[in-house]
Amino acid sequence: MVDVKEAPAERHYTGGWVRRREDPRFLTGLGGYMDDIKVAGALHMAFVRSPHSHARIVRIDTSRAASLPGVEGVLTGEEMARVTNPVRVRVAVQAEPEAYCMAYGKVRFVGEPVVAIAAVSRAVAEDACDLVEVEYEPLPPVVDAEAAMEPDAPLVFDELGTNVLWRQKFPYGDVAGAFAAADRIVRERLTIHRYASTPLETWGCIADFDRGTGMLTLWAHAQIPGMALGAISHYLRLSPAQMRFIHPPTGGGFGNKERSAYAAVAALLSKQIGRPVRFTEDRRESLTALVASCDGIMEVEAAVQADGTILGMRIFNVEDEGCSIEFATIHGLVMLANLANCYRTPAIEFETASVLTNKTPAGANRGVGKPFMCFAIERTVDRIAQELGLDRVTVRQRNFIQPDQFPYETPSGDMYDSGDYPRTLRQALEQIGYEDLLRHQAAARAEGRWVGIGIANAVEPSSTNFAYSRLINDRAALTGAGEAARARVEWDGTVTITTGATDTGQGHETAIAQIVADEMGIPMEHVRVSPTFDSAIAPWLPVSGNFANKFSGTDTGAILGAARKVKAKLLELAAESFEVAPDDLKIRDGYISVKGSPTQRKRIAEVSGPAYWTLAGRPAGFEPGVEAIHYYNHPLANLPDAQGKIRAQMNFANAAHVALVEIDRETYEIHVQRYLVVHDCGKLINPMIVAGQVHGATVHGIAAALLEEFVYGEDGQFLTSSFMDYLKPTAADMPVIETGHLETPSPFTPLGTKGAGEGGSIPAPACIAGAVEDALAPLGIKITSLPITPTRLRDLVRGATK
């Protein structure tokens, strides 16, 4: 099904435990991150941000700020609105509100930029911000999504006449029939909170507008640089040809590193002043105004038979997008990818709404919506078991998609590629010693202790197909999935790879070198991979970048495609000099040789060098150089059919998580005593890197369930603007993540791989919730809401024992 399915003859590096080549830089302080980049004459930008969640801007006086020595430029939202285009929804909805890169007319969340100032230092810029006077007329805010859906709710955008930006029902299969045939309907209402993985490096940019050439050079963080370039050029009314976008090595992303509007503000200041302008968020700004996951509410109804077989589900999902315009709808759409999770559920009705509130704009965070969907499905499966008096393992095993059913099409049209879900769970229970845990729990319960076991299964989808936009708007331009890469065999035989597939710490430099070296038959040391994306050097698409776990299933297609093209060219050139056919040649250990005649060989440089230097007298049609670009169009990315079925994502890793927790009866602290992940993400390019991804993602999910929450007051005031309030897990807080590994290759990807980066973050919240509920089962307490903090637990217990 893929156009690059030919496997390399030998794999020396792919699949190996290969240390990362980028690490010596990072270990010695030479990481080259955004803030390390020196640009002569650069000014520093700071924002005046809204202290109100909802208010009309009555008056802005920047005169004192502008006259402070060292201040070179001041820009208000109103001035910005006059010369820039409005912010667009990435997935175009029917009615778009009017919003700009900074607040204009109204402020709509605490922390929204109102005025930007560029000065000789960040300190002077902040001093100047203190001198800006903004008069606000506070308006009643709306901070709760359900309240925002009420007809008389305050409006975030008056011109829309509603806070419901998008609401749509997707009926898949015979849902009514399933419910009519059911022995029982199991209902649950679940909620999730806002959280974010908060990369340790905050968002930053450097904008340098050259007024002579009309070119904007922009160093900026972005998860999807091509789309950021598209957004920024749109705001600033530039052609993409006037923009050079550079994405340096990055201190973590997790979906959060998107602030195209800020980059546009810096660029406009640079254009107005005629000097480069740089900006690095401080942590308070980042926590206040970064993109976080949506908080949400889900109502689930499951139609089940008495034996636990799930016949159908109805799901109503409300996503609180905050004041998000750019990324609205994405959570609901991506949830299509794990709507069925690991189960054969034949009929599913999914209704989803994107609701605007006076909170920070939501956006992508590791897993995007799928942790909530998994939480909802897995909690419902546990509930089915409870209500039917069945074992929760039995209910899962009864409903799993079976290994012989792959490729398996889910009701919404996702095509699960491969896996063995029953075995994944079996292995997890064996590895953790489930029977022993049950005995331990029984003994602890007899002593009055609160000990619980959690189980969660998950599909972990990867590679997003943006054609889901067509479900909303049948003329949406943005569809599909792809990536681009260039391979160039230098005259010394080194192979240089540049690609639009950016890296935020996943070791792409190493992984790309592994697969290119194997593909071309050269030592890994002969492959150089650019750690920096530069749109003027690397080929790219609007869908290029670092998101949706796409490296394994999409980026590999582009990289292998480019490598195969230059390999073919090398063989063609060598064939001429050996006077044989290209098929008679092979490349191994950096030498091109005639098959069966190993002494007849040349170093790669002996073939690539003349292609650059020795051009005269060549036959007509000879094309100098050994370089190729491959634009990979993901062959599985389809358009929705008439029933709205679509492959929202295209590869499906899977996992089973098991947790053992004990709750302190005095403090309500939740101790995670054991945590096991058995995962299957197909073939591995580098098991060391995959292990690190599994650990990190799982800890993200555990911390999201237990510690992390963006909290807003009823007035929309933001209450968690430091790491003293927004609790990140330390090494002392987190358990040992035990792992087990299965390997079911994907038949859909060039190397049999599947995305591994988001995986652990998807089932972990469900698993922790299941464990806590199990611990409190003697009290009959249900865990339907995240996060599970000691305070909330105490309230639940007090409520249950009153």
Next chain:
Amino acid sequence: VTPTSLRTIAVTVNGKSYTRVVEPRLSLADFLRDELGLVGTHLGCEHGVCGACTVLLDGQTTRSCLLFAVQADGHEVTTVEGLARPRAGAATTDDLAAALELHPVQQAFWDHHGLQCGFCTPGMLISAVELLKENPDPTEEEIRVGISGNLCMCTGYMNIVKAVQSAGRVLRGEPPLPPGPVAEH
């Protein structure tokens, strides 16, 4: 800033003496990064929680974001740039790993995948160096507590703990832990 408010300070950083005129409000972290160009010290929160900016001040770990440069006047600072030593005779190579003799803690982080994005790494390394100096043979629990002043958003800490264990062995004269999976069944 009026000239009278500026202060002259003398600080030894990684064994080299520097004299600079600074604003009193300049943090030690910004001093290291902006005045001395030692950008290995990272800023992750600037309120003393994340530990990315951790340096040694007279041998003890300190949050360089919470200290003013003027407070370091007359003191010795060690940053991540001061951990590795140039390898004799290798000064001209462009291969960093060949040019430098990494500190055993750095080497262990590399061997055991104790870093992903690398942003927390300088502070984490400095904390690990202090930990192993004070407690050469820590238990896993002691390592987890010892590095709990440094946030890592990527690794889930598993491989960092193993790296510190392995570095401890090397510093004690024992062989390093072999590379490979940790807590995998």
